[in-house]
Amino acid sequence: MIGKIIYGETCKGTLNYVFGKEGMQVLGYGNTFSQSISPKFFGNVLHFQGQRNATKNRYAHISLNLPHGEHLDDDTFLKISREYMDKMGYGEQPYVVVRHTDTEHEHVHIVTTIVKEDGKVLGIYNSHKRSMATRRHLxxxxGLSPAPSTKQRRQLPIYRLPELQFGMDAEKGTKYYMQDVLNGINQKYKVRSFEEFARLVKPYRIELRTTTNEMGRIGVAYGLNNQKGYRTRFINGSTVHRGLSGPKLQKVFDTNSRSKLLPMHRKRLLKQIKTTYDLFQTIHPNDLEEVVKEYQDIDIKLDKKREVIEGFTIYDRSGYVFRARELSKNIRMQNRKDIFGKGNEPTKIDTESKQFQLEIQKTIKGALTTSYLKSPKQEGLLSEHIMTRNFGDIVPSLLASEKHNFLERYIPKNQRTEFRKSVENAFPMVRERLYELETKKEKEILENKFKLIVNILEKRIFNVGTEQGSVRLLFQSLGVKYNDNQLSFSESNKHAILVKLGHLPFPKEMEKYVSTGFVRQNHLVLQILSEQSSENSPKLTASAFFLPMIFPKLYEKMNPIYKKQYESVALSSYVKNAERLHAPFEKSAKDYIALFNAKGFYFVKGEKGFEVKSIYTDNRTSCPLPKRTSQYLSSMPDLTATLKEQQPVINNLVEEARDNLENLWAGHLLERGIYDKATFMLTAENIQPNLHREIVHHHMDNGLRQCLVQVSQRQSSFQQNRFLRKGVYAISSLLGNSDRKTEEMYNGFKDEFTDFTKFKRKDKGMGLPW
Structure with a gap:
């Protein structure tokens, strides 16, 4: 199910559209004194309540859409609509639910106002996130089909034209359809002119007319022509939407045209198109879209007029749209007969071209790197791996390469044997060049690590020294080692820097294994603390928050001043990541707080807004929330009570000894879908993940339950029961279950395990600043 919300300043046109559709059906009203009122009466009620506040977005138009082929009866659809309104916070507002049958998929329209009876306005912050979570819950x-979870390009309603109704005016379906399409086009593309705008909306049967008065002011009007006998009169742009008037659009177009990045995008695209032409001997015009998309990942569309190809248009990832002639005359199909010929020759790669040889080299480089990254044991550096590979070693990676498959597809069959020989012959030269390049990079990286270590020691970020050998903890956390007055990479002795520190004793215990990913995050953190980072440096991820878990002995020796800085920066990176992961479950501002509370984070309100703290960091460490997020939380009517409700949740985590980063890490693995590693922690290490029960529900259904069963089945009979108990006890305890019968656990991890009401603990204070 897909939910869509549009806010507006007026409701008359929306109501006329919703009630004016042929075959429409009013399923019910919300918060009206009767279900037998007329649409006109409801419109008056909604209008007058909305006018009690001057906010521009005083009315809301919501549509709930089912996938093609899915059906709901009227009563169920009304029930779902009412639950949606309750979850979104509109449950006490007047609203109407109307069912339409004008499209291939079943859908309802809901019209309401965000203005309450007392004239105050409901908080509409994060409407998209709350709608997504509410939709997922419903x-x-x-049992409805879920909407796609991945971010996709917005599909405009090409087939959702208004019905063939003559005399339809601007206040009915035409206006809403135009508003939807035109605003969608402006959000999707960086339009630069009315001419370009007209081309982009033409597939949606919308026509533009522009006028210019004596003062140079541009006006625009829109008309609809579905080429089936239905044509509307032209409607003034400001009538369709306040942002679609001529002057406002011209301002947007001028801004897009003056962008300093525009010449860069042109230059990049021109180079990519020319590179494509250099690779091919001939290109069949109809293959151009596929070739450019696969080779350069550029979206183009052929411009056809009566089946005759006149050129092509580029839809760049930057949002700009370019016609081929805008970039250069030399890439126009009419001017490149050497490539496109008469339009009837098959697409063939020029195996004699310089670009073809470059592509072979790129393919070999990619295979060498892939074979290193996917090797079971990454022993040594990339440069060392490269020089130990023979051509046969990289053949599996080569054959799996998309670039290799692309080249082979467009090489004539009688030349494919020569192509394979060319790849093999080029291998030694490419391997040598890549070896030299990677060797140079590795030397620079080691030198930068040495400079960073010097800076860290001078600033005394960590209380480490050479007498006890604790400086080795710092070396290890940065992926280097020290031996015989030399600093080198932990996994290799190939490169070394002379550092005379004398004999350093080994500490009694060192961390056994250090992930390269955590080493990179630690490097970035220390760059920030030593002020060696720049705007172009990679950004911290949520993993930065777990560094004290990976390098406990080192972070125990951290200077308190720098530790507070680290905790604040790491806390910020984790919160940003968690907000994205919470989006599918966050139905309200109260959910925002509850999802973080379950992980061990809590919120306090200060003079400048909200701050977030955690049970894993010092109580004085906090991270300020953005202004808009603070406003979002402040919009809760029961804010004070909600903040107080945090204390029992946080206290329980502390009392149960779940205030360790390992518990948070187990939940983080689940959220990332790494169920195999999370299952090991749940069973072998008996660690409970700090996650909200609703998120645990989701992951249990999404594969965690099956993974737990598979782990148990790999063990012996005795071990099987023990591992199974541990895994289910961890989930069961987390979700508040006290019934631990082995038979029930084994028979599919029933929903009873997820009932919070079966297990309640007494709350005890922990002295937090509530």
């Missing part, structure tokens, strides 16, 4: 409850 999908699961009513």
């Amino acid at each position: 999908e699961k409850k009513y």
Whole structure:
């Protein structure tokens, strides 16, 4: 199910559209004194309540859409609509639910106002996130097909034209359809002119007319022509939407045209198109879209007029749209007969071209790197790996390469044997060049690590020294080692820097294994603390928050001043990541707080807004929330009570000894879908993940339950029961279950394990600043 919300300043046109559709059906009203009122009466009620506040977005138009082929009866659809309104916070507002049958998929329209009876306005912060979470909740409850979870390009309603109704005016379906399409086009593309705008909306049967008065002011009007006998009169742009008037659009177009990045995008695209032409001997015009997309990842569309190809248009990832002639005359199909010929020759790569040889080299480089990254044991550096590989070693990676498959597809069959020989012959030269390049990079990286270590020691970020050998902890956390007055990479002795520190004793215990990913994050953190980072440096990820878990002995020796800085920066990076992961479950500002509370984070309100703290950091460490997020939380009517409700949740985590980063890490693995590693922690290490029960529900259904069973089945009979108990006890305890019968656990991890009401603990204070 897909939910869509549009806010507006007026409701008359929306209501006329919703009630004016042929075959429409009013399923019910919300918060009206009767279900037998007329649409006109409801419109008056909604209008007058909305006018009690001057906010521009005083009315809300919501549509709930089912996938093609899915059906709901009227009563169920009304019930779902009412639950949606309750979850979104509109449950006490007047609203109407109307069912339409004008599209291939079943859908309802809901019209309401965000203005309350007392004239105050409901908080509409994060409407998209709350709608997504509410939709997901309803999908699961009513067994509906879920909407795609991945971010996709917005599909405009090409087939959602208004019906063939003559005399339809601007206040009915035409206006809403135009508003939807035109605003969608402006959000999707960086339009630079009315001419370009007209081309982009033409597939949606919308026509533009522009006028210029004596003062040079541009006006625009829109008309609809579905080429099936239905044509509307032209409607003034400001009538369609306040942002679609001529002057406002011209301002947007001028801004897009003056962008300093525009010449860079042109230059990049021109180079990519020319590179494509250099690779091919001939290109069949109809293959150009596929070739450019696969080779350069550029979206183009052929411009056709009566089946005759006149050129092509580029839809760049930057949002700009370019016609071929805008970039250069030399890439126009009419001017490149050497490539496109008469339009009837098959697409063939020029195996004699310089670009073809470059592509072979790129393919070999990619295979060498891939074979290193995917090797079971990454022993040594990349440069060392490269020089130990023979051509046969990289053949599996080569054959799996998309670039290799692309080249082979467009090489004539009688030349494919020569192509394979060319790849093999080029291998020694490419390997040598890549070896030299990587060797140079590795030397620079080691030198930078040495400079960073010097800076860290001078600033005394860590209380480490040479007498006890604790400086080795710092070396290890940065992926280097010290031996015989030389600093080198932990996994290799190939490169070394002379550092005379004398004999350093080994500490009694060192961390056994250091992940390269955590080493990179630690390097970035220390660059920030030593002020060696720049705006172009890679950004911290959520993993930075777990560094004290990976390098406990080192972070125990951290200077308190720098530790506070680190905790604040790491806390910020984790919160940003968690907000994205919470989006599918966050139905309200109260959910925002509850999802973080379950992980061990809590919120306090200060003079400048909200701050977030955690049970894993010093109580004085905090991270300020953005202004808009603070406003979002402040919009809760029961804010004070909600903040107080945090204390029992946080206290329980501390009392149960779940205030360790390992518990948070187990939950983090689940959220990332790494169920195999998370299952090991749940069973072998008996660690409970700090996660909200609703998120645990989701992961249990999404594969965690099956992974737990598989782990148990790999053990002996005795071990099987023991591992199974541990895994289910961890989940069961987390979700508040006290019934630990082995038979029930084994028979599929029933929903009873996820009932919070079966297990309650007494709350005890922990002295936090509530």
